[in-house]
Amino acid sequence: MQKLSTLLYLAWKSVLNRRLAALLTVLSIACSVTLLLGVERISQTARSSFISTVAGTDLIVGARSGQIQLLLYSVFRLGDATNNIDWQSYQKIAKHPEITWTIPISLGDSHRGYRVMGTTQDYFEHFRYGSEQHLQLAQGQRFSGLFDVVLGAEVAQKLGYGLGQQIVIAHGSSTVNTFVHDDKPFQVVGILQRTGTPVDRTLHMSLQGIEAIHVDWQNGAPPRAEDSLSSTQVSQMDLTPKTITAFLVGLKSKLGIFSVQREVNNYRGEPLLAILPGVALQQLWQLIGIADLALRVISSFVVLVGLLGMLTVILTSLNERRREMAILRSVGASPWHIFGLLQLEALLLALFGCVLGVIFLYVLLWLAAPLLAQHLGLWLVFTGLSHYDWIVLMGIALAALLIGILPAWRAYHHALSDGLTIRL
Amino acid sequence: MSECLAIENLQFAWTDQAPLLNLPSLHVEQGEKVFLQGASGSGKTTLLGLMGGVLQPQQGTIRILGHDLQQFSQSGRDIFRAAHIGFIFQLFNLLPYLSVLDNVLLPCRFSLRRRERVESQGITPTQEAKRLLEHLQLNPNTYQRPVTDISVGQQQRVAVARALIGQPELLMADEPTSALDADTRDAFIALLLQECQITQTAVVFVSHDTHLAKHFERCIRL
Ligand SMILES: Nc1ncnc2c1ncn2[C@@H]1O[C@H](COP(=O)(O)OP(=O)(O)O)[C@@H](O)[C@H]1O
Ligand SMILES: [Mg+2]
Numbered sequence: 001m002q003k004l005s006t007l008l009y010l011a012w013k014s015v016l017n018r019r020l021a022a023l024l025t026v027l028s029i030a031c032s033v034t035l036l037l038g039v040e041r042i043s044q045t046a047r048s049s050f051i052s053t054v055a056g057t058d059l060i061v062g063a064r065s066g067q068i069q070l071l072l073y074s075v076f077r078l079g080d081a082t083n084n085i086d087w088q089s090y091q092k093i094a095k096h097p098e099i100t101w102t103i104p105i106s107l108g109d110s111h112r113g114y115r116v117m118g119t120t121q122d123y124f125e126h127f128r129y130g131s132e133q134h135l136q137l138a139q140g141q142r143f144s145g146l147f148d149v150v151l152g153a154e155v156a157q158k159l160g161y162g163l164g165q166q167i168v169i170a171h172g173s174s175t176v177n178t179f180v181h182d183d184k185p186f187q188v189v190g191i192l193q194r195t196g197t198p199v200d201r202t203l204h205m206s207l208q209g210i211e212a213i214h215v216d217w218q219n220g221a222p223p224r225a226e227d228s229l230s231s232t233q234v235s236q237m238d239l240t241p242k243t244i245t246a247f248l249v250g251l252k253s254k255l256g257i258f259s260v261q262r263e264v265n266n267y268r269g270e271p272l273l274a275i276l277p278g279v280a281l282q283q284l285w286q287l288i289g290i291a292d293l294a295l296r297v298i299s300s301f302v303v304l305v306g307l308l309g310m311l312t313v314i315l316t317s318l319n320e321r322r323r324e325m326a327i328l329r330s331v332g333a334s335p336w337h338i339f340g341l342l343q344l345e346a347l348l349l350a351l352f353g354c355v356l357g358v359i360f361l362y363v364l365l366w367l368a369a370p371l372l373a374q375h376l377g378l379w380l381v382f383t384g385l386s387h388y389d390w391i392v393l394m395g396i397a398l399a400a401l402l403i404g405i406l407p408a409w410r411a412y413h414h415a416l417s418d419g420l421t422i423r424l
Numbered sequence: 425m426s427e428c429l430a431i432e433n434l435q436f437a438w439t440d441q442a443p444l445l446n447l448p449s450l451h452v453e454q455g456e457k458v459f460l461q462g463a464s465g466s467g468k469t470t471l472l473g474l475m476g477g478v479l480q481p482q483q484g485t486i487r488i489l490g491h492d493l494q495q496f497s498q499s500g501r502d503i504f505r506a507a508h509i510g511f512i513f514q515l516f517n518l519l520p521y522l523s524v525l526d527n528v529l530l531p532c533r534f535s536l537r538r539r540e541r542v543e544s545q546g547i548t549p550t551q552e553a554k555r556l557l558e559h560l561q562l563n564p565n566t567y568q569r570p571v572t573d574i575s576v577g578q579q580q581r582v583a584v585a586r587a588l589i590g591q592p593e594l595l596m597a598d599e600p601t602s603a604l605d606a607d608t609r610d611a612f613i614a615l616l617l618q619e620c621q622i623t624q625t626a627v628v629f630v631s632h633d634t635h636l637a638k639h640f641e642r643c644i645r646l
Contacts, residue, residue: 006533010519017521323516329478330513331586332506332534334499417439419473420511420598 007337010328011344018317022349025310029353032306033396034360036299037389041365043292045378049130050285053197054248054277056128058257061085061093061264062246064271068287071280073107074246076198077115081107084243089269094247096263098256101126103248106210106241109169109181114155116169116203118210118241126250129197139163140190143206146235149186150204153194161188169203169213181213184231196379208239215239249274303396307403310349314342314407318414325415335415339408346404347397354393358385427490428454428594428626429475434484436467436474444470447484450644452626454593457617459637460630462646468630471646472596475628476509477501489593506535510587510625512597512616517583518571525567528553528585531592538590549589556585560615577608584616588623595620597629601636613639 015022054060054075062070063083072078094102103126106118124135124142140163143150151161161167165188171179186205194200212234229237251257257276264274325338333341365380372378385393429452436445444467452458462468473479475486477493478501486493489508493501510531518527532539532549542552557567560581566574571582580600587595597616601609613629617639620627629640637643 002536003534009533010522013519013521013526324519327513327517327519328530329502330476330505330511331530332502334502336499337502337534419470419479420476420513421469421473 003337004340007340007344011341011348014324014341015345015348018313021313021317025306025313025349026352026356028309029303029306029350029396029400030356030360032299032303033354033357033393034364035302036296036392037357037361038364039295039299040388040392041361041380042372042378043295045372045380047285047292049196049378050288051278051281052130053281054127054129055132056126056250057248057277058251058254059249059261059264059274060246060277060280061249061272061274064273067273067275067280068284070246070273070275071277071284074105074248075277075281077107077117077202081245083271084245085247085272086243086270087241089267089272090244090247092269093264093267093272096260098251098253098260099249100252101250103127104207104241104244105246105248106207106243107245109171109210109213111155111167111169111203112159114152114159114201114203116149116205116210118205118207118244120207123204127199127248129195129199133195135195135199136193138191138193140188143189143204143209145187145189146206146209146212146239147184147186147231148189148205148209150190150192151188152192152200152202152204154200155203156188156191161191163188163191167203184213184234194373196373207241207244211239211241303399306353307350307396307399310346310353310400311403311406313349314346314404315410318407318410321411322414322418325411326418326420329415330420333415335412338415339412342408342411343401343404346400346407350397350400354396358389358393426454428452428456428488429628430485430487431475432485434474434481434486436470436479436481436483438470445474445481447471447646452594452628455620455624455626456642457620457627457640458629459640459643460628460646461634461637461643462630462632464632466632466646468632468646469598472511472598472628472630475596476505476511478505503535506531507537508592508594510589510592510595512580512583512587512595512600514599515576515603517586517600518579520570520572522571523568524557524562524571524574524582525550525553527571527582528557528589530586531589535590538592541590553585553589556589556619557582559619560585576603577612580604580612581615584619588619588625591623591625593626595625595627597627599631599633600629601631602633609636610639 060070060074062074063081063085065082069079073081090104101122103119103122107115109116121142128134138153149167166185167188168180168182168185171181186209192199215229215234215237251260261274264272328338365382369380372380431447431450434445434447435443437443460468470479474481477496491504496504529549532542539549542549554567558564562578562581566578571579583600601612604612613636617627
């Protein structure tokens with residue numbers, strides 16, 4: 001015990017004596033620790049935010065295609081549906097006794113690169129994300145009129161729109177718009193609170209609104225000037241949609257999920273596909289997860305590089321320290337003490353690297369949190385060190401000890417073979 | 425007077441080298457001051473390593489204070505050395521990262537025996553270190569300074585204080601004066617021997633310099 005504290009004291013003084021090299025070593029270990037832990041934090045946050053893009057929805061139904069494709073367009077507003085669902089089919093399925101609610105969605109138009117989604121009031125009632133949160137209005141109210149639109153938080157912020165703003169919807173989803181429904185402008189009546197999900201990048205309006213801007217279209221082509229109808233003319237017409245793109249389903253009981261899914265998939269009227277959003281999200285994340293794994297592997301290598309830097313620093317100092325070892329031998333240090341001294345130095349450097357790395361991590365997270373929230377919709381939660389973090393830190397300390405064996409072993413051998421010869 | 429150091433039939437060779445030392449017999453009494461003269465490269469430092477139990481002879485016995493060093497385990501020899509022998513080297517005796525005072529205190533950190541011997545006099549190791557440094561004419565304002573701040577002559581006196589703290593029975597000095605000029609050299613040896621006289625410490629002083637023999641009771645050629 002006494003010896004250990006002596007060795008610790010000597011190791012500490014010796015590290016301090018070479019403080020520039022030590023500081024650089026500690027810094028490089030610290031940076032690698034920060035990277036490793038930071039990647040983990042952000043990927044955890046990204047994952048949980050991703051998985052909870054939709055919550056409380058039991059099934060998503062769309063025209064038959066791939067499960068991922070349906071998820072992409074219905075939830076992430078990425079890509080397009082191959083086919084629509086007939087309004088009659090939707091009505092029929094929605095009446096299923098197991099089903100408590102449905103949210104129809106109709107996609108296809110956009111505004112300055114942001115997708116426009118037609119839906120019903122049920123969207124505000126039943127749509128949930130994250131930990132079962134409902135959508136909240138930051139300003140204004142839900143859409144009620146034909147030409148009302150409710151903006152996602154990012155849309156309003158990026159485009160600088162407020163309540164009362166008049167906007168026109170473009171046909172199709174490309175940013176290079178070929179056709180603009182400029183004869184029927186919409187008015188912003190509400191802006192949603194930020195959710196960190198694709199909802200933030202969506203413009204919401206009624207299904208009838210979507211129908212209204214397309215009612216005078218013929219065979220998917222814009223009307224000729226003489227055929228086009230004005231907003232007031234349109235509002236007199238029957239605007240029940242003929243098709244929708246997909247719909248979200250809430251069931252009475254989770255137990256019914258598979259039977260309802262089967263019934264939808266076997267629906268005779270047209271080919272449909274019902275997916276479990278949780279399962280599809282997991283599957284999609286596994287696709288993206290490859291990048292996640294790559295990041296982890298890279299940052300582990302960075303840690304290794306940091307530790308090898310330490311090895312270099314200790315090894316190169318060994319020769320000039322042979323004299324020091326002989327002195328220690330003369331005052332009673334055994335070769336094992338010399339071994340322990342060098343191990344402790346490695347451990348000290350690694351521990352300081354870890355502590356500094358954790359400090360860096362929190363400073364960086366604190367600095368990055370607003371940026372991540374703003375640009376990626378990722379909400380970092382400031383928690384203490386997780387089980388995983390501790391394991392990583394212990395692993396690094398252990399790796400430092402293992403790597404430290406090399407210089408310690410060399411010094412041990414010098415101590416045995418040099419005797420008291422103090423070679424200069 | 426009783427025996428402090430006894431060597432019989434000692435033979436030693438470094439690995440892959442011709443035999444370096446062949447010493448039929450060497451005896452040092454307790455409190456005796458012996459000068460060991462030998463040319464450069466004759467194996468003086470090697471001999472001190474053997475006597476300190478840092479190196480192992482291929483043949484022969486080394487007895488210190490009646491203990492055969494061969495009978496000890498490796499760590500036993502380390503403990504024994506720390507407890508009973510003080511060393512002074514040619515140059516760079518001190519750990520560059522410790523202060524003057526902390527360098528002197530090193531043996532008390534590695535040897536319980538030496539610390540206890542200081543404490544049995546009712547003083548702390550730090551007090552004893554300061555007392556020794558003062559005796560060796562070191563200015564108190566240097567005690568907390570890094571050893572790199574003081575002159576070579578001062579460094580060698582700090583090394584003497586370190587070798588003597590906790591009253592080891594045997595002091596081994598390996599050409600401690602080779603870096604000093606003629607005047608300081610004689611003063612240094614006089615001071616060293618005077619300190620050892622007080623504590624009745626035996627001295628084995630090795631050097632190639634025959635002029636130093638006059639300070640010692642006995643001179644042996646290697
Ligand atoms: N650690 C060592 N390993 C191998 N050979 C050594 C070692 N130390 C000293 N020697 C050899 O032993 C011989 C004597 O060295 P040394 O004991 O230092 O002599 P001196 O102190 O009398 O000058 C030299 O030839 C040297 O090469
Ligand atoms: Mg020598």
